[in-house]
Amino acid sequence: MWKIPRRFSLTDPLGDVETWSESVDKVLSCKAGQIAFREFLKSEYSEENILFWLACEEYKKIKTVPEMISSANRIYSEFVQTEAPRQINIDCGTRENITKNISQPSLTSFDTAQKLIYSLMARDCYPRFLKSDIYQGLLRRTDSR
Incomplete structure (x- = not known):
């Protein structure tokens, strides 16, 4: 059973938890959602996706x-170069395009990836997240308040 991390204090806006099932955007648009989704992705060894x-x-x-x-x-x-410590799973064309243009980056350099x-x-990940112990545990926790 997954334990709720100490990072989730009772003052966190967990009231949004029910809305997370509406879309992945709802999860990604709030800090608590990002933390919970990241914990889930970490358990699936794909944390690099949300970090990227x-x-x-x-x-x-x-x-x-x-700064750019x-x-x-x-x-x-x-995240992008071959053998990067947290290499993301993108097609070689997208990877090559970023590599070719990295010396002169723009604000849209990573948009395709x-x-x-x-x-x-x-x-792929979001539907499993909704069924996970992590999400279900947070849902139960907000229901019991």
Whole structure:
């Protein structure tokens, strides 16, 4: 049985838990949902998917070119390049395209890969998450309040 991590305090906005079953967007749009989904993905050895998706979300908010270059290189070396420590599962064409353009990154450099990872999470991981002990436990916990 999965234990609710201490990171979930009773003051966290767990009232949203019921809405998480509506769409993967509902899960990804709140901090508690991200934490729960990440815990689930970690249990399936695919935590890199949400970490990459979140890194891309932060990347899109960057305002300066030096910061963009630095962040793009970090995302590339952590998630995209072959043999990266948290290599994401994307097709070789997308990987090659990012590799080819990494020396001159733009705010859209990772969009294609992010969309692929999002759809993988939405159609593959998310349905299992809803059936998981993690989600079911949080659902029971909010029901018992």
